[in-house]
Amino acid sequence: MAIERAAIIGRGAVGLLYGSLIERSLGPDAIEFVMDDTRFERHVGEVVTVNGEPCRTRTIPAREAEPVDLVILATKAPGLPLALETAARLVGPRTVIASLLNGVTSEERVAEVFGWERTVLSVAQGMDAVFIGGALTFTHPGEIRFGAAEGTAPGVVEAVADFYGRAGIPHVVEADIRRRMWVKLMLNVGINQTCMAYGGTYGTASEPGSEQNRCFVAAMREALAVARAEGVDVTEADLAQMADLIASLEPDGMPSMAQDRINEKPTEVEEFAGTIIARAERHGILVPTNRWLYARIRELEAAYGA
Structure with a gap:
């Protein structure tokens, strides 16, 4: 099978970044953003920019959507239930679905609705995209x-890799994608939550000896312990690599949850600390940093608009 047309649900930082790459490489007929009808009406006429240029990828309401070859889910975790409803208009007999949501649970929810045979396991990492006030900026597209x-149909991964290649999207096909997803979860548990809780940036979280850096590393180390208890071989070398990755990014940049704090939007704390706490309890593992982060982030969310 060849993938020629894709749709992205989620016009935030990740969706805009990869949507702009697809449009630039394959043209406007290859990609579209799809919003549920209510959200579309709320955002109609809104000007969104990518690195200072107006976004050229069209956005349509779900009522006008037709099946495509590839659906890319790029919402935040709280938006997944509505995204799956919207995706129903886009999924035909041969449609493949890739979820770029953070955490390790979204694909399970996708497969419950659409089946494992059309679902690939994915993580997006390494980008420095910042989306505030309708303006996306990035220098590193990540990968x-x-x-x-286990249930993905033969040929699906190869078809997605071919499309990403033609679309100019940096990508890697992983033999053990579950391990990679846990490494990304470990990173998000550390960097996203620390920057949200402290109002920090990549630079402040990477400053050696700082309180933010200690929190960043401690939260990751707790996630590492839970991953190993779950039978996933995440290592201290992975942790060090993730810390080095963050230190290499633009110091003034910030992850999505820090942007949520600025934009006063619901965060993905349930996917991060919530997942670590729940699974730690199964294995009798202490995770005090993640418990503190969970409580602090919920406190900040409750104060939105105050």
């Missing part, structure tokens, strides 16, 4: 790492 689940 999508993906692979087959």
